[in-house]
Amino acid sequence: MEVLKIIIGFLGPNGTFTEEAMEVWMKKLGFTPEQYKKVAFFSIEDMMHEVGKSLDAAVVPVENSLEGSVNITVDSFIRGVDAMIKGEVILPITQHLLLKNIIPLSEIKEVLSHPQALYQCRGFLKENVPNARLKEVSSTAEAAKLVAESNNKIAAIGSKALSKIYGLKIAAESIQDSNNNMTRFYILSTQDEMVTGRDKTALIFSTENKPGSLFRSLKIFAEKGLNLTKIESRPSRRILGEYVFLIEVEGHRLQEPLKTALKKLKLTASMFKILGSYPIFDLNELKR
């Protein structure tokens, strides 16, 4: 009898931090790599729409401690992705400068990487390869692949995992501007998670463009002593200066006092959608 495997999507190609986050998550659930099937996607929004269709779950980056939110993930929820957040994973991000063969840094003509990785290392790049052209590609893995296929004057920024996958040399280690570089990922599924007692809830809502309308929404949480752990404004895409907010708040949507607060907010918001309740990630899990 064939066992049905869980099918989980990640932002490809192989070797991205999203894949690493997926592996951390599946290990936490007690799955060995043989017990699930992973599928690489090249568009975050397309992948998010496949949850509940060709995918049981998907892993998407949501924010980085230096760069801020991943807009495409937040915007995909606003534009109507129905997947729910079942969990989160936080990974420390260490970036390296990868070359096919070691050459002096001054000879590097071009540095390729994902826009966020280039941004995270811009202090190092400005100082060490000031004349290299920076080229943004779709992922750190794509950058490593291009460097592996190309001549030696171009470099990639990416993880140690990538240097192994593509047979690249590490020309400079840990080149990110800050050691507080962490990325947080959402695990998406068709349903969110049960109450664990240490939960967070994510939601999106919009308010009228009137004095104090955001204040009145936040008041609902403040009155009940609920801690907002994230607030992000995104353009409504209708009028400049009109926003949709993504917030995260401590507590589970099925437990008081959050349950009543959400009910109240729904009544006043012109758009309102709960993205899911999920257990808060414990950074100690990475050490296991």
Added chain:
Amino acid sequence: MEVLKIIIGFLGPNGTFTEEAMEVWMKKLGFTPEQYKKVAFFSIEDMMHEVGKSLDAAVVPVENSLEGSVNITVDSFIRGVDAMIKGEVILPITQHLLLKNIIPLSEIKEVLSHPQALYQCRGFLKENVPNARLKEVSSTAEAAKLVAESNNKIAAIGSKALSKIYGLKIAAESIQDSNNNMTRFYILSTQDEMVTGRDKTALIFSTENKPGSLFRSLKIFAEKGLNLTKIESRPSRRILGEYVFLIEVEGHRLQEPLKTALKKLKLTASMFKILGSYPIFDLNELKR
């Protein structure tokens, strides 16, 4: 006798929307192109630091109605740029697909542009050139320049002004996903603007990571009926989940009731900085 010209910076090269915003601003002030000297910069942050040194003023993009805030502009203020906001300009953005010579869209191998322009046109690109590789470069003008210098299989996304500067053909007109595509720019100088009676004030502040702390800050404005026109959260770059906020509020910092509200906020915020008070841009000015 030589007349001292105003020296104003913009995000180069020539033909960017930032240059267009600068021209709108200088025309509004009554200057002819002969009466000021414009200087192209290739880094927003570097340019912002030059205000008060080699530059009298500078123009930077701050937000787009579809894509949201320009993070580097907001982050540069957070990281300590001392320039103040003296004005704003809002421009409607129309993007075109530019080619050296007209070929069928299906033959295009690569599309180059600024990340925000690629993002703004991703619906068109997905439908019409699904197999083309998207390459992010530093500006729409840089993309046009590269297309002009290269063979015919690559396209750029940019303005009509760029097609003229670089002798490119318009292969598809007005390809942005939404016609609500507007970009707002700040005019920076060493001082902000006097009271005009129809003003906005921008500031950045951070709050403690405690329940209700953002709420208590916004309460100060709400109590006085002051309308927030923008709120943007950026990572503090210290701890994941700790934020710095940029807000814009109607009113002038030297006029009540805003004056007292700002004084109150300063007392409670762990970081607080006024970026400037400036007149609200009137879209009708573009028609003149």
